[in-house]
Amino acid sequence: MSFFKSIPFLAILLININNLIGEDSLKVDGKQPIMLENIAMYLDIPYDSKDGVEQKYLSLDVFHNITYKDTLPVIIYFHGGGWNQGDKSLPYHLIKYFTDSGYVFISANYRLSPDPYNIQDSSRIKFPIFTQDAAMAVKWVVDNISKYGGDPSQIVLMGFSAGGNIASTLALMPDFLEKHNISTRIIKAVVNLDGVALNIVRIIDESSGNYRLMLQNAFGNTLEEWQSASPVLNIPDSIYLPNFFLATQANVIRKSQFQELSDTLIARGITPSIYINKFFFHNDFQQRIGDLNDPEAKEYSDLIIKFVRDALQDHQISKQ
Numbered sequence: 481m482s483f484f485k486s487i488p489f490l491a492i493l494l495i496n497i498n499n500l501i502g503e504d505s506l507k508v509d510g511k512q513p514i515m516l517e518n519i520a521m522y523l524d525i526p527y528d529s530k531d532g533v534e535q536k537y538l539s540l541d542v543f544h545n546i547t548y549k550d551t552l553p554v555i556i557y558f559h560g561g562g563w564n565q566g567d568k569s570l571p572y573h574l575i576k577y578f579t580d581s582g583y584v585f586i587s588a589n590y591r592l593s594p595d596p597y598n599i600q601d602s603s604r605i606k607f608p609i610f611t612q613d614a615a616m617a618v619k620w621v622v623d624n625i626s627k628y629g630g631d632p633s634q635i636v637l638m639g640f641s642a643g644g645n646i647a648s649t650l651a652l653m654p655d656f657l658e659k660h661n662i663s664t665r666i667i668k669a670v671v672n673l674d675g676v677a678l679n680i681v682r683i684i685d686e687s688s689g690n691y692r693l694m695l696q697n698a699f700g701n702t703l704e705e706w707q708s709a710s711p712v713l714n715i716p717d718s719i720y721l722p723n724f725f726l727a728t729q730a731n732v733i734r735k736s737q738f739q740e741l742s743d744t745l746i747a748r749g750i751t752p753s754i755y756i757n758k759f760f761f762h763n764d765f766q767q768r769i770g771d772l773n774d775p776e777a778k779e780y781s782d783l784i785i786k787f788v789r790d791a792l793q794d795h796q797i798s799k800q
Contacts, residue, residue, distance in 0.1 A: 506546065508627045516572075519579050520544045522628065527620035528613070533591065540588040540617055541568055542628050545579040553634035553668070553792050554625055556586045558614055560641025560675070560766065563606075563698035564593040570766075577770025581785050584630035588617040590646070597690075597697040607699045607709040608656070614646045615656040622662055636669045636788055640766040642698070644675015645711075648741070652711040654719055664720055669791035671725045671784060673765040676737040679713060680706040686733055712741050721750050725787045727765050727780075730758035753787050755780070 506513050506520050513520035522542040526535055544552070555578055559566045568587040578585045590613035591605045598604055622632045639647035650656055651670045657663070677683055677695065684695050684706055699709045707713055715721075724745060728734045735756065742752050757780070760768070768777035769784065 517576070518545050518547050519576065520546050525620075527588065528616040536567070537589050537591045538613060538616070539568075540586055540620070542625075543575050543579050543585040543587075544629050545582070548582055548629070551626070551631045552582055552584045552629055553636065553788075554584045554586065554621060554630040554632070555636045555638050555788070556588060556618060556621055556647075558588055558590065558637075558639035558643030558646045560639070560643050560673075561592070562694045563610060563642045563645075564595040564597070564694070566592075566642070571770070573770040573772075574766065575770075577772070577781055577785075583636075583788075584625060584628055586617075586621060586625075588614065590614050590617070593698045597693045599693060599696045599701055604697070606697070607705070610642075610698075611646055611649050611653075611656055614650055615660060615662075618650065618657060619660040619662060622660075622666065633666050634668055634792055635666050636671065636791065637667055638671040638673070639675055640673040641675050641762065642677075644672035645677045646675075648672050648675065648678060648724070649709075649711040651722055651724075652715050652719070654716065664722075667722045669722050669725065669788055671788065672727070672738075673769075674728045674734065674762055676728060676734045678711055678737050678741050680710040681713070682710075682740070683733065683737060712744055715744065715748075721745065721748055723750055723787075723791050724752035725755070725784060726752050727755040727757070727784075729760060729762065730756055753783075755783060 504512070508522060511522055511525070513522050524539050525542060526539050528538040529535065530538065557570070559568055559570070568589045570587050575585055590610040592610070593605050594601060621635065625632050637647035637650055639645070647670050651664060651667050654664045680695065680699050681703065684692055687695060699706055724741070726738045726742065728738050738754060742754060745752050768774065769781050771777035
């Protein structure tokens with residue numbers, strides 16, 4: 481169970497062993513959750529299967545604070561890692577922050593591009609494969625999340641780094657979801673945490689060295705591939721657009737990518753929320769969410785929650 485990589489070992493030792501056993505009343509499809517504090521954790525759930533693909537790449541985790549009695553909105557989170565590393569294991573304080581705030585939280589894996597980079601392999605995992613996987617994860621949520629206390633019509637897509645690109649692409653390029661008869665109208669908001677590959681043509685042109693190789697490893701070697709993978713260049717005229725929270729560092733390339741998306745959204749009548757922190761390192765945009773002992777991290781976390789709540793303002797949450 482890879483989730484436990486994100487919990488300090490001492491914390492595991494301190495968990496009441498009775499809570500680890502779970503409760504029969506919380507079983508879903510025969511799967512009994514692991515309980516940690518008030519959070520029911522359903523780990524390593526397959527959302528798809530494919531011949532020759534290791535199941536871990538097509539699986540997700542569901543987290544639900546059982547003290548909430550009403551049907552809750554859903555956050556689907558896609559991890560970072562340059563499209564060729566990383567997995568759905570996340571810091572416990574991040575998961576706890578969102579579940580304590582009244583959301584069913586899902587962390588999903590997807591297939592990865594080669595590690596190390598191999599841009600000469602024409603059969604490698606690259607766009608659109610990882611985005612197609614993410615769309616399948618959303619389909620699983622739409623079909624199943626009501627069993628876990630979630631509302632499939634109230635979904636927020638969230639992602640860090642590569643995952644921010646994936647979340648944004650699903651919302652801006654509707655074919656991925658429409659293939660599964662899912663309207664993008666169920667996506668009420670997108671939170672992109674320093675996931676700046678939005679105009680692939682431009683960012684590859686502005687990049688060099690290993691960063692350029694990473695992008696080519698994930699998005700291909702030709703201008704045609706880069707254009708087709710760029711969400712900001714492929715937004716249909718008639719698409720419903722959710723609001724966006726865009727969080728990034730202060731460097732020129734990152735700001736310019738988000739500014740281009742922001743300008744495009746504003747032209748469509750959507751004014752995104754933009755958070756720029758010149759003191760954050762890249763990983764801070766994920767790692768510091770829910771770190772409530774750090775005033776700057778708390779302020780950042782609360783901005784995200786406020787944005788999400790405003791986007792879901794018609795969805796009322798009550799606790800027992």
